[in-house]
Each structure stands twice: as C-alpha cells, then as structure tokens.
Amino acid sequence: MDALFETIEARKRDLPEDSYTASLFTHEKGENAVLEKLGEESTELILAAKDDEHEELAAESADFLYHLLVLLSMKGMDPDDLLAELESRF
Numbered sequence: 001m002d003a004l005f006e007t008i009e010a011r012k013r014d015l016p017e018d019s020y021t022a023s024l025f026t027h028e029k030g031e032n033a034v035l036e037k038l039g040e041e042s043t044e045l046i047l048a049a050k051d052d053e054h055e056e057l058a059a060e061s062a063d064f065l066y067h068l069l070v071l072l073s074m075k076g077m078d079p080d081d082l083l084a085e086l087e088s089r090f
Ligand SMILES: N=c1c2ncn([C@@H]3O[C@H](COP(=O)(O)OP(=O)(O)OP(=O)(O)O)[C@@H](O)[C@H]3O)c2ncn1[C@@H]1O[C@H](COP(=O)(O)O)[C@@H](O)[C@H]1O
Pocket: 004, 007, 011, 018, 019, 020, 021, 022, 040, 062, 063, 066
C-alpha cells in the first residue's frame, strides 16, 4: 500500500499524460471525479459480495482502495492518517 501511495504521489507531482491517476488529479470535474468513482466501485464491491465471488470481491476491493488512496492524496492526507484512526480504535 505504501508503494502504491508513493506512485500516486509521484503521478500527482509529475502529471504524465498517459497516467489514469494523473487524469483524476486534472479532471474537469475536480475531486467529484474520484468521488463518483468511489461510489461506483463501492456498488461493484457490494454486488461482488452478494455473489460470494471471492476473486471478484478482491478485485473490487482493490479498485476501491486505490481510489480511496487517490482521494487521501488529493486531500493532502496519507495512509498513516487512516492507520492512526484504526489504531485509535484498537
Ligand atoms: N491500482 C490501480 C487501479 N485500480 C483501478 N484503476 C483504474 O481505474 C479505472 C476505473 O476502474 P473501473 O473498474 O471503473 O474500470 P472501467 O470499467 O474501465 O471504467 P472506466 O475507466 O471506463 O470508467 C480503470 O481505468 C482502472 O485501470 C487503477 N489504475 C491504476 N492503479 C495503480 O496505479 C499505478 C499507476 O497507474 P497510472 O496512473 O495509470 O500510471 C498502477 O501501476 C497501479 O498500480
């Protein structure tokens, strides 16, 4: 997750043209682009869970987590903020 987040941060900084991640940071809809994606991915995740398809559920969870990490980066946060919150509940 740390390596993926570092890649996301690099895409935010360098904005390569062929990068999907960079396209989320420069989207005309602003942060709504990634928020919409999170909505779609959560629906797909729920459908995979209902079908009890483990492979599909893992794939949809990965899609959701990736877009969540992009959102955290957009907000100037990082995975440590998420982990700190989880630890505070432990
Ligand atoms: N983990 C991901 C990842 N998960 C999902 N996606 C993209 O998220 C997009 C939307 O997912 P969907 O399931 O909705 O795909 P879709 O059905 O094609 O939907 P649309 O794109 O048509 O809306 C797809 O284009 C996926 O490729 C990701 N794109 C990138 N990453 C990671 O980010 C890294 C950098 O990627 P780039 O920014 O593209 O260089 C990659 O090496 C990966 O590690």
